[in-house]
Amino acid sequence: MVRLASFTFVVLPLAALGYEQHQEPFSALPDAKTPSKSIAIVGAGSGGLAILKTIFDLPEDVRDGWEVVLYEQRRDVGGVWLPDPPGPLPRPPKLPESPLYPLLHTNTPHPTMTYPGFTYPPFTPLFPSHEYVQQYHADYAEHYNLTEYLRFHHKILAANWVGDSVGGKWDLEIEVQQPHGPPPPRISRRSFDHLIVANGHNHYPHVPHWDGTEGWLANTPPDTPKREIVHSIYYRDPARYANRTIVIVGAGASGRDAALQVGQTARVAYQSLTPTNEPTPGAKVVPKPRIAYFTNASVVFEDGTSLDDVDSLILGTGYHFHIPFLSPPHSSVLSVDPHTTFNSTSAPSLITNLRYIFPTHKHIFSLAPGIPPTALAFVGLPVLVANCPSDIAQSLLIAHALANSSVLPNHAQMLQELVEREDKLRAAGLDPYYVGHRLVAESESDQDYQDGVVQYLKDVGAIPEDGKKFVEPWRRLGRGKARLLARAWQRAVQLGVDREWLEGAQTEEEWADVMERLVEWQEAYEEEHGIPEFEDQSVWYL
Incomplete structure (x- = not known):
């Protein structure tokens, strides 16, 4: 009765707004009325495509009768x-829909970033622009016939678990957008056995609070640009900051790119x-050190120095781990509490402190009470x-666990493994609830994490x-020597020989050979000459 009343409360306002309600038909099993297992995936980025493809890599008799649908709110x-x-x-x-800016390039060589067995096209620049990367994902979906399972312009509004720790169903509320304007969106309701969340974590900007910002923003001096504090999710064109005085906050990927690009144009x-x-x-x-506070005239830093001619702040301060369709007021699955006193062993539900979603097994399966671990999985949290x-490594574990849940240890064992991981982080001087899903500890490196998941x-x-590691030696080389390769590639571009280096590279082995030869070429150069100071060095790739 309580659930029925809640459902009625939601439907009436939507109907009043002109939303069309309907029950979406089974879309991946045209000849079956009831699937043997139904799986909803959210997000068509690298994680969503990885799990979709990996599920269909299972033996056909294992996945016989499964329904799989991937919902993507974008185009x-x-x-x-x-x-x-x-x-x-x-x-x-x-x-905005995306934090992408026109000058965005990868900061690691593309062969290290590929899905296993699927390379970039011949002559792709070693550090490609975003156009190449988006096209790579589109090519992957097309090559492996994934497109028929994709539902674009479908936004998950709410996902509620109706069941207990033994079994149940996901009740999804889906907004189906009209890509070309009116009529208004319609609302679909669907039930699924399993929910896989692969919607990324660069959506909801983290904006620090400093005392005095309101007064500083309100007191722009005459005849100067209006002061602003803007997160990097809104950053697009460095020319906008020409002849301005800018403070860039942060040294992560977006902070570095803003520094490299805006530093060329700003006063x-x-x-x-x-x-x-x-x-x-x-x-x-x-x-400059960290910002301490603002006055009406100045930006004041922790060392006591101040600047009184700043026009704009660009905040490269990262993003929150936040999933609205799992969280209040839409759902009670994922609690949001930046100051939570709960930990992985005491959490009454899945919790995000906006840096860390816990408790999870291997950054993948929910260990929250009341939901079976295989009912809710995440791809791409690390x-x-x-x-x-x-x-792909994460997707392999998810796909096999969906096929046979006994692949996973029992709940108590998985929780104990999580506690041990958090203890290792503390022993290394790291707070697991601050570090979150950042793989920064020696005990949990990027490659070792992937190897561990697959080896299990x-x-x-x-x-x-x-007898092989999941992460090939050439991927480790490319990641470990990324900065050296970036310098090598920049030198090749400046010398006009970049295409010569790419000649004949198509397979993974051939791309690996390109990286190995570039490493040798650049190491020999730097040993002879020292690290060069190229003009405009590192403009896009570090």
């Missing part, structure tokens, strides 16, 4: 690599850093990884033992 695949639609960029508080650019960070190599910036291969499947007999 195409690619996730963070898909640009905004044409038109003006939204202004705060409305968020002067400062980079506000934590004590453990260094200024971005190659960027024309003046380093940070500082090569996404496509990492997503070999150990339990789910996949054959072949």
Whole structure:
């Protein structure tokens, strides 16, 4: 009765707004009325495509009768690599669809970022622009016939678990957008056995709070640009900051790119850093410590210095781990509490402190009470990884667990493993609830994490033992030597020999050979000459 009343409360306002309600038909089993297992995937970025493809790599007799549907709220695949639609960029508080900016390139060589067995096309630049990466994902979906399972312009509004720790169903509420304007969206309701969340984590910007910002913003001096504090999700064109004084906050990927690009156009650019960070190599910036507070006239830093001529702040301060369709007021599955006192063993539900979603097994399966572990899985939570291969490693474990839940240890064992991981982080001087899903500890590196996930499947007999690591040596080389390769590639471009280096590279082995030869070429050069200071060095790739 309580659930029926809640359902009625939701439906009436939607109907009043002109939404069309309907029950979406089974879309992946045209000849079957009832699937033997139904799986909903959210997000068509690298994680969503990885799990979709991996499920269909299972033996046909294992997945016989399964229904699999992937919902994507945007117009195409690619996730963070898909640009905004044409038109003006939204202004705060409305968020753009993507944080992508036109000058975005990869910061690691593309062979290290690929799905296993599927390379970029011949002559793709070693550090490609975003257009290449989005097209790569589109090519992957087309090559493996994944497109028929994709539902674009479908936004998950709410996902509620109706059941207990033994079994149940997901009740999904889905907004089906009209891609070309009116009529208004319609609402679908669907039930699924399993929910796989692969919607990324670069959607909801983290904006720090400093005392005095309101007064500083309200007191722009006459005849100067209106002061602003803007998160990097809104950053697009460095030319916008020409002849302005800028403070860039942060030294992560977006902070580094803003420093490299805006530093070329600004009157002067400062980079506000934590004590453990260094200024971005190659960027024309003046380093400053962390911001302490604002006055009506100045930005004041923790060392007591201040700047009174700042026009704009660009915040490269990262993103929250937040999934609205699992969280209040839409759902009670994922609690949101930045100051939670719960931990992985005491959490009454799945919790996000906006840095860390816990408790989970291997950053994948929910260990929350009241939901079976295989009912809710995440692809892509780890940070500082090569996404496509990492997503495949995670997807292998998910797909085999969906086929046979006994592949996983029991709940108590998985929780104990999580506690041990968190203890290792503490022993290394790291707070697991602050570090979250960032793979920064020696005990949990990017490649070792992937190897461990896949080796577990070999150990339990789910996949054959072949005596090999999941992460190939050439991927480790490319990741470990990424900065050296970036310098090599920049030198090749400046010398006009970049296409010569790519000649004949098509297979993984051939791309690996390109990287190995570039490493040798650049190491010999730097041994003879020292690390060169190229003009405009590191403009896009570090």
